[in-house]
Amino acid sequence: xxxxxxxxxxxxxxxxxxxxxxxxxxxxxxxxxxxxxxxxxxxxxxxxxxxxxxxxxxxxxxxxxxxxxxxxxxxxxxxxxxxxxxxxxxxxxxxxxxxxxxxxxxxxxxxxxxxxxxxxxxxxxxxxxxxxxxxxxxxxxxxxxxxxxxxxxxxxxxxxxxxxxxxxxxxxxxxxxxxxxxxxxxxxxxxxxxxxxxxxxxxxxxxxxxxxxxxxxxxxxxxxxxxxxxxxxxxxxxxxxxxxxxxxxxxxxxxxxxxxxxxxxxxxxxxxxxxxxxxxxxxxxxxxxxxxxxxxxxxxxxxxxxxxxxxxxxxxxxxxxxxxxxxxxxxxxxxxxxxxxxxxxxxxxxxxxxxxxxxxxxxxxxxxxxxxxxxxxxxxxxxxxxxxxxx
Numbered sequence: 210x211x212x213x214x215x216x217x218x219x220x221x222x223x224x225x226x227x228x229x230x231x232x233x234x235x236x237x238x239x240x241x242x243x244x245x246x247x248x249x250x251x252x253x254x255x256x257x258x259x260x261x262x263x264x265x266x267x268x269x270x271x272x273x274x275x276x277x278x279x280x281x282x283x284x285x286x287x288x289x290x291x292x293x294x295x296x297x298x299x300x301x302x303x304x305x306x307x308x309x310x311x312x313x314x315x316x317x318x319x320x321x322x323x324x325x326x327x328x329x330x331x332x333x334x335x336x337x338x339x340x341x342x343x344x345x346x347x348x349x350x351x352x353x354x355x356x357x358x359x360x361x362x363x364x365x366x367x368x369x370x371x372x373x374x375x376x377x378x379x380x381x382x383x384x385x386x387x388x389x390x391x392x393x394x395x396x397x398x399x400x401x402x403x404x405x406x407x408x409x410x411x412x413x414x415x416x417x418x419x420x421x422x423x424x425x426x427x428x429x430x431x432x433x434x435x436x437x438x439x440x441x442x443x444x445x446x447x448x449x450x451x452x453x454x455x456x457x458x459x460x461x462x463x464x465x466x467x468x469x470x471x472x473x474x475x476x477x478x479x480x481x482x483x484x485x486x487x488x489x490x491x492x493x494x495x496x497x498x499x500x501x502x503x504x505x506x507x508x509x510x511x512x513x514x515x516x517x518x519x520x521x522x523x524x525x526x527x528x529x530x531x532x533x534x535x536x537x538x539x540x541x542x543x544x545x546x547x548x549x550x551x552x553x554x555x556x557x558x559x560x561x562x563x564x565x566x567x568x569x570x571x572x573x574x575x576x577x578x579x580x581x582x583x584x585x586x587x588x589x590x591x592x593x594x595x596x597x598x599x600x
Contacts, residue, residue, distance in 0.1 A: 223352025318488025
């Protein structure tokens, strides 16, 4: 009996780190430094708002999926036959777009650390992802790898923030009283943190681990919140590191603003640390995107589930090949986060409708406050996304 809680705790921690490291990719690093340069200390307010939105989104999604015991695409098909195929297509398309940047970031990270060409570094990183997925217990291997990579990223970025001497008092004041607010930043950061496939990475991992049912509700809540807190810590530490550079009036190279932050703050050692952080962020995001994308199509046809590892490998190969073709411009990564801002309200809409269906979740009543907050997020994110698209 004592082993079951231990296994559940391990699965919850693994799901939280998978979700967090899926969010913390090259786009995460680029967007955070990009908006810190634009907004300065006021970006602290955006971080707080996005953390609150992210928690509401993840609690809704993790609860409904684990209480129903069905993946998001299966829930959608229960609501309207064929809707699951539409949702799966949207998620997979978004995952491919982000994975191009993930593969590129992994190659760049190794290039910074070792000097090897970026395409070779990308291929090596893809091979490492292959090895993890082809382990006998791929789920456990994925959990352990993402956990340690996540901790390394946070530790190294903390060092860079510390030596950069950011204006902490100004950041804390503007966390609650900003001198300006950017809806574009909110939409982009939320879209990049819990938009698209990232919303479902942790929840689908819990289904793989068999964590379902009302008896696991407290643990599910803990995992959802932990995942967002981890991303919030990483984003705030990176923001402080970037802020320490911005307030000095230093120029951040638009081609790679995150690298400039690490190098200006901590010199050549900082640049080496950037390479490690970029690689860790990117390769874990490759793993998260690949796992989640295939989890969205594996239940739609028996042949996919039977050859899951081959499909995951094919997804990684496709992403790597597309990177070699289109590259990784910073504007594309920022734009991809904005696009995911549209996918998020649509996916959350489906989840919230499923919560009303007792035929889908017969022994669980979704909390009213989560329903209200969830619908507020759907309406607000859709309005912000449309507003920024037409402006």
